[in-house]
Amino acid sequence: MRAASLLLLTATYAQQQRIAIYVLSTGKSKRLNGTHTEPLHWLTQRALPALDTWAKGFDRVVFVVEKGFEGSAAGRGCRPARDGTLVCPRLADAHLLAADCTDEYRGAGPCCKCDAAFAHAAGAARPWDWVGFADDDVFFDPVGTRHALYSAGDVDAPVAVVPQGSRRRPPFHAPARCRTAMRASYWAQPALLSRGALARAAAAFRAGGTQSECRLFDVSHEGGLGVLLWSLGVESLGLPEPDAYLRDSRRPVRYLRGLPGAREFRRMRLQRPKHKPVAVHRVARGNDYPTAHAVRAALSSPEYTRIPATATVLRGAIPPRDVSPGAPFAPFRPEDCAPPSPLS
Numbered sequence: 001m002r003a004a005s006l007l008l009l010t011a012t013y014a015q016q017q018r019i020a021i022y023v024l025s026t027g028k029s030k031r032l033n034g035t036h037t038e039p040l041h042w043l044t045q046r047a048l049p050a051l052d053t054w055a056k057g058f059d060r061v062v063f064v065v066e067k068g069f070e071g072s073a074a075g076r077g078c079r080p081a082r083d084g085t086l087v088c089p090r091l092a093d094a095h096l097l098a099a100d101c102t103d104e105y106r107g108a109g110p111c112c113k114c115d116a117a118f119a120h121a122a123g124a125a126r127p128w129d130w131v132g133f134a135d136d137d138v139f140f141d142p143v144g145t146r147h148a149l150y151s152a153g154d155v156d157a158p159v160a161v162v163p164q165g166s167r168r169r170p171p172f173h174a175p176a177r178c179r180t181a182m183r184a185s186y187w188a189q190p191a192l193l194s195r196g197a198l199a200r201a202a203a204a205f206r207a208g209g210t211q212s213e214c215r216l217f218d219v220s221h222e223g224g225l226g227v228l229l230w231s232l233g234v235e236s237l238g239l240p241e242p243d244a245y246l247r248d249s250r251r252p253v254r255y256l257r258g259l260p261g262a263r264e265f266r267r268m269r270l271q272r273p274k275h276k277p278v279a280v281h282r283v284a285r286g287n288d289y290p291t292a293h294a295v296r297a298a299l300s301s302p303e304y305t306r307i308p309a310t311a312t313v314l315r316g317a318i319p320p321r322d323v324s325p326g327a328p329f330a331p332f333r334p335e336d337c338a339p340p341s342p343l344s
Contacts, residue, residue, distance in 0.1 A: 017146055017155070019192075020060040020124075021132040022117035023047050024110055024221070027069030028103045043091070046284045047136040049292040051092050057142020059128075062120075064097045064113040084120060110221040111214035115205045118193065122202035127195050129155045133225070134190035137283050139249075139295045144278040144309035148244060149192060151312035152237050158200045158325075160229050161192040161313055163245045164238030174217055178337035186236045186318050188229060189222035190279060197234045204228060204329040212331035231332035233323040237313035239278055244311035246280045249290050275311035276304055 025047040047063050055061040062085055069075045070086070078086035078096065085095040097120055101112035114133055121131040130149050134140070152159055193201070201209070213231075214224035229236070239245040276299060284291045290298070298304065321332075 015146060017129045017149060019058045019130045020121055020128045021058050023063045023134055023136055024113055025063045025065050025136050026103045027065040027072055048091060048094060049284060051094060053292040053296045054140050054142060062095045062097050064099055064117050066101045066103045067098045070098050106220040111211045111224050114210045114221040114225055115208050118198060118205040122198050129195050130192050131198055132190055132192040137285050138190050139280040139283045139292055141276055141278055141299060141309060144276045144311055147309055148278045148311045148313055155194045156196040157194060158196040159194045159235045159237050160197050161237045161239060162186050162188050164240050164314055175334050175337060186226040187222050188225040191225055200234060200325060201232050204232060207329055209329060216331060216333050227332060231321050233320045235320045236318045237315055240314060243275045244278045246277045249280050249282045276307050276309040278311050
């Protein structure tokens with residue numbers, strides 16, 4: 001009885017957290033074959049299904065596109081909202097943030113949209129408790145996400161919740177000397193920043209900090225954001241895999257198509273998950289990937305309703321850089337990895 005009351009109290013407080021999720025997207029078309037092009041393919045096929053699956057469980061979900069979207073037929077039908085987003089009736093009244101960015105799949109465009117999303121969130125009239133930035137193929141379970149974030153503690157502490165299995169080493173193209181100075185940086189996708197982390201990093205986002213790190217280390221947004229947050233002294237808290245974060249919606253396939261029985265679990269050498277997943281990655285990518293609606297159906301199945309949405313974050317995976325709060329922002333460069341000369 002006491003444990004049940006505590007769980008109910010935790011769920012109540014977790015539900016009271018104000019959470020905004022920004023989803024990386026694009027308004028560009030996709031060429032499906034030699035003669036046919038589908039307008040807004042990425043936005044309509046991968047991003048917008050969130051609206052009637054998981055988005056209703058959060059206080060605000062915003063899709064981040066490039067400014068070129070405003071000139072499209074769908075964009076011209078949108079109206080400006082008070083918070084600087086666009087409300088688009090032709091797209092199920094979705095809120096879109098049209099950022100002054102390019103439309104690449106990786107690299108400059110996503111890094112720019114990451115900065116734009118967090119800078120926009122930092123300017124909210126009422127501060128968010130948590131702000132997330134995620135690719136358009138990430139499915140969040142609202143109840144599990146809220147419980148995990150509540151377990152992180154004080155929202156004014158500068159922390160970021162990221163997958164536990166993030167790369168615990170310097171970025172791809174960091175020089176060897178970074179292995180000493182930058183013992184690790186995290187793969188920040190998806191990334192959920194506390195109110196304290198967003199306050200600490202707001203000036204960096206407004207100055208294009210993620211873009212700077214992306215260029216300096218030759219990575220895309222997940223690596224650039226990881227370097228930026230680490231360099232600002234933001235602590236990473238891990239989502240355990242695969243119980244809290246399922247990196248690939250297809251592996252194991254049965255994880256999302258109804259849990260197999262005990263015999264099948266033993267044969268597959270899998271363990272029944274301890275918690276309902278907080279987030280599922282690589283959803284609605286076409287071909288053999290499950291859609292957002294299929295994931296929602298799986299997580300609502302009798303097999304999953306018996307599994308509690310009680311995942312908690314892990315601490316101590318990657319120590320943040322030791323910096324003074326409030327120090328002026330300057331991009332962390334590969335040459336900063338070099339230890340200072342004894343003669344300097």
